[in-house]
Amino acid sequence: xxxxxxxxxxxxxxxxxxxxxxxxxxxxxxxxxxxxxxxxxxxxxxxxxxxxxxxxxxxxxxxxxxxxxxxxxxxxxxxxxxxxxxxxxxxxxxxxxxxxxxxxxxxxxxxxxxxxxxxxxxxxxxxxxxxxxxxxxxxxxxxxxxxxxxxxxxxxxxxxxxxxxxxxxxxxxxxxxxxxxxxxxxxxxxxxxxxxxxxxxxxxxxxxxxxxxxxxxxxxxxxxxxxxxxxxxxxxxxxxxxxxxxxxxxxxxxxxxxxxxxxxxxxxxxxxxxxxxxxxxxxxxxxxxxxxxxxxxxxxxxxxxxxxxxxxxxxxxxxxxxxxxxxxxxxxxxxxxxxxxxxxxxxxxxxxxxxxxxxxxxxxxxxxxxxxxxxxxxxxxxxxxxxxxxxxxxxxxxxxxxxxxxxxxxxxxxxxxxxxxxxxxxxxxxxxxxxxxxxxxxxxxxxxxxxxxxxxxxxxxxxxxxxxxxxxxxxxxxxxxxxxxxxxxxxxxxxxxxxxxxxxxxxxxxxxxxxxxxxxxxxxxxxxxxxxxxxxxxxxxxxxxxxxxxxxxxxxxxxxxxxxxxxxxxxxxxxxxxxxxxxxxxxxxxxxxxxxxxxxxxxxxxxxxxxx
Amino acid sequence: xxxxxxxxxxxxxxxxxxxxxxxxxxxxxxxxxxxxxxxxxxxxxxxxxxxxxxxxxxxxxxxxxxxxxxxxxxxxxxxxxxxxxxxxxxxxxxxxxxxxxxxxxxxxxxxxxxxxxxxxxxxxxxxxxxxxxxxxxxxxxxxxxxxxxxxxxxxxxxxxxxxxxxxxxxxxxxxxxxxxxxxxxxxxxxxxxxxxxxxxxxxxxxxxxxxxxxxxxxxxxxxxxxxxxxxxxxxxxxxxxxxxxxxxxxxxxxxxxxxxxxxxxxxx
Numbered sequence: 001x002x003x004x005x006x007x008x009x010x011x012x013x014x015x016x017x018x019x020x021x022x023x024x025x026x027x028x029x030x031x032x033x034x035x036x037x038x039x040x041x042x043x044x045x046x047x048x049x050x051x052x053x054x055x056x057x058x059x060x061x062x063x064x065x066x067x068x069x070x071x072x073x074x075x076x077x078x079x080x081x082x083x084x085x086x087x088x089x090x091x092x093x094x095x096x097x098x099x100x101x102x103x104x105x106x107x108x109x110x111x112x113x114x115x116x117x118x119x120x121x122x123x124x125x126x127x128x129x130x131x132x133x134x135x136x137x138x139x140x141x142x143x144x145x146x147x148x149x150x151x152x153x154x155x156x157x158x159x160x161x162x163x164x165x166x167x168x169x170x171x172x173x174x175x176x177x178x179x180x181x182x183x184x185x186x187x188x189x190x191x192x193x194x195x196x197x198x199x200x201x202x203x204x205x206x207x208x209x210x211x212x213x214x215x216x217x218x219x220x221x222x223x224x225x226x227x228x229x230x231x232x233x234x235x236x237x238x239x240x241x242x243x244x245x246x247x248x249x250x251x252x253x254x255x256x257x258x259x260x261x262x263x264x265x266x267x268x269x270x271x272x273x274x275x276x277x278x279x280x281x282x283x284x285x286x287x288x289x290x291x292x293x294x295x296x297x298x299x300x301x302x303x304x305x306x307x308x309x310x311x312x313x314x315x316x317x318x319x320x321x322x323x324x325x326x327x328x329x330x331x332x333x334x335x336x337x338x339x340x341x342x343x344x345x346x347x348x349x350x351x352x353x354x355x356x357x358x359x360x361x362x363x364x365x366x367x368x369x370x371x372x373x374x375x376x377x378x379x380x381x382x383x384x385x386x387x388x389x390x391x392x393x394x395x396x397x398x399x400x401x402x403x404x405x406x407x408x409x410x411x412x413x414x415x416x417x418x419x420x421x422x423x424x425x426x427x428x429x430x431x432x433x434x435x436x437x438x439x440x441x442x443x444x445x446x447x448x449x450x451x452x453x454x455x456x457x458x459x460x461x462x463x464x465x466x467x468x469x470x471x472x473x474x475x476x477x478x479x480x481x482x483x484x485x486x487x488x489x490x491x492x493x494x495x496x497x498x499x500x501x502x503x504x505x506x507x508x509x510x511x512x513x514x515x516x517x518x519x520x521x522x523x524x525x526x527x528x529x530x531x532x533x534x535x536x537x538x539x540x541x542x543x544x545x546x547x548x549x550x551x552x553x554x555x556x557x558x559x560x561x562x563x564x565x566x567x568x569x570x571x572x573x574x575x576x577x578x579x580x581x582x583x584x585x586x587x588x589x590x591x592x593x594x595x596x597x598x599x600x601x602x603x604x605x606x607x608x609x610x611x612x
Numbered sequence: 613x614x615x616x617x618x619x620x621x622x623x624x625x626x627x628x629x630x631x632x633x634x635x636x637x638x639x640x641x642x643x644x645x646x647x648x649x650x651x652x653x654x655x656x657x658x659x660x661x662x663x664x665x666x667x668x669x670x671x672x673x674x675x676x677x678x679x680x681x682x683x684x685x686x687x688x689x690x691x692x693x694x695x696x697x698x699x700x701x702x703x704x705x706x707x708x709x710x711x712x713x714x715x716x717x718x719x720x721x722x723x724x725x726x727x728x729x730x731x732x733x734x735x736x737x738x739x740x741x742x743x744x745x746x747x748x749x750x751x752x753x754x755x756x757x758x759x760x761x762x763x764x765x766x767x768x769x770x771x772x773x774x775x776x777x778x779x780x781x782x783x784x785x786x787x788x789x790x791x792x793x794x795x796x797x798x799x800x801x802x803x804x805x806x807x808x809x810x811x812x813x814x815x816x817x818x819x820x821x822x823x824x825x826x827x828x829x830x831x832x833x834x835x836x837x838x839x840x841x842x843x844x845x846x847x848x849x850x851x852x853x854x855x856x857x858x859x860x861x862x863x864x865x866x867x868x869x870x871x872x873x874x875x876x877x878x879x880x
Contacts, residue, residue: 067807
């Protein structure tokens, strides 16, 4: 289907169910379980707007033939069906993605959500749906990765500038937003950055960041590079183990050890496979002056102590792991972290044994069959005793909170809608607006197949895999851009060509991978490769397409989700003339040291003494 | 005799075989069986991927191709300095100390499978050793590629103990008796969706009969109106689609060039 047209598909499917009577009518009209189904029915059948959302209507929008939509609707209704996805693609991280997300739930509800086998799950980021039983082998033996973090959480700051708003917040303050994160009530509190000065609010003067990959992982990285260079930002400190991405904008860099260069304790319960406690031993390094993240921050704390006042005993406060007592070293914190592993696991293996053995696979709870059933089964069994977190405690086809707080929000209305956007909306990123005339392709940009965001971007053996990198005629290893043969032919593109994907936010390069694995009208480029800018804020070479994704998140009043997939781009073969012009205009960008196997390396960013 | 067994239908294309080989051999000196593999550019155990058919009927197939450890390995005779030999267990080895870098084995006569690589930095020919150094150690009974395979698509062992029923070898016409056996090597397929444009519905249970390539094959369309006729020869076919209430439709389809995922077929 066309990226980010999922709502059209869901509407077509729901229309078939309603008109053919193949859904759980008793459930969706039962006022113990659901509210507002009549409103949804009015919209789907066209009573609300005069447009029945037939499979033919849906097919025009999502590109799936009407006969296939009918077949899918009937097949779904005739079988016990759950929804499972990786991250659900552009439906999860596209413009207005609140709408397909809600329609997923509507659709499950219409087929008896909470009945055996009628649930929703995610293959990755296990646990992200927040439903009981979502993680495998859940139960009393389940160790929590979060539980082993020894660092006391910083107190909630009095003003926030959320990640997706870094660039508008720094470049064009003030900005106001509603965040759909956290408790339900909190989602309807308007925040403004900066807070009023009388309340102690201030513009950001300094950034200190670890995991510095905001340009690569968040909204509109091109504008973020402008924000990082804005005169209002006086200082940026970054700490990281690889010279990449936002570090290139930092004033001071604290080098961090890589995994394997220090001892560490960890657990893995979120991958959906085995639950493991790990003691990962140092096998090399540390290299140069690199330290653990914990020690980097600790050294700053020690230096600050000389100023007294609020900085008195800062290191002790910082390093005591949120507990009372003496300052601790990094090694001393291991035992604190081990203590956070559930008691039943500790009965099976002592800390000394764990250190010796290095890993411990936690067995499944022997009583797992007695554990409470998962998903929404308990809600289904007794909705009064097990209410949902909605205002009514029920499945809300018409969301009561949205009705109360944003009754006229056309981008996230109380009943989910087909929201294509356009001029005057938060996003004009569909084929039903104006920008599509200049940028007619919808890009799919998923978590990468061969790395995690920018992590392991330089792994030489991965880069030899055909869908990991495409070697351009200039020898540079480009991030693949998938394009269908018919689109490629119309554009004169063949596999291996350097292509540029672009829109009004900037230009990102890639290597053409012409394939039947993507439909016409869509292109695909995984996101998250470390940036390699040819022209700062304008042209990026490595294929970090978050540099040109939309500036704002999901919708006007729904910021927290990203809109980093399913947006508009144009694609063209990059002409040799244009590349030659760039080489003349930006000679420094082409003079950087480049390693064929691993890409940009440390030396690429160092003026002197890099080789040492 | 040692042998590999690779099942195309089991492989999900994770590349752990290809990467495992590099982890075992890059930067590690396994003399007398192999000097270190270069960091990049060599694929002693190569996974090749094939995109088959046309949107929306597309399949991916992955085929693992290491040295075939042929019983009649022509590389052995092609080597003028007798650097290439077969061990008693069948693994074919290029002795890294004897190889003089003459490149006599780097052509289609000496190795029609094209699995011998040249290491410019140390001037010798190199290839898969079957991880003879691991086999000899006796603790791990598989080369690293097979040990790495998380879905058991790639197996290794005594040829007599492997389940070789229904297996094929690559290019049997070469007549070299390779020791790498394959299950479910991709053949050609013809697939499509059958629908009725008067109702905009798929046609379920339509009979799709394919004639040609020396035989006849039949499939019925499923709940999505889809039919898949797989395991075909590269040939010209006549496809006949019939269903109750519709006139029978006949069309010519060729798999000579490639697999065919047909545009949706209107039976009305």
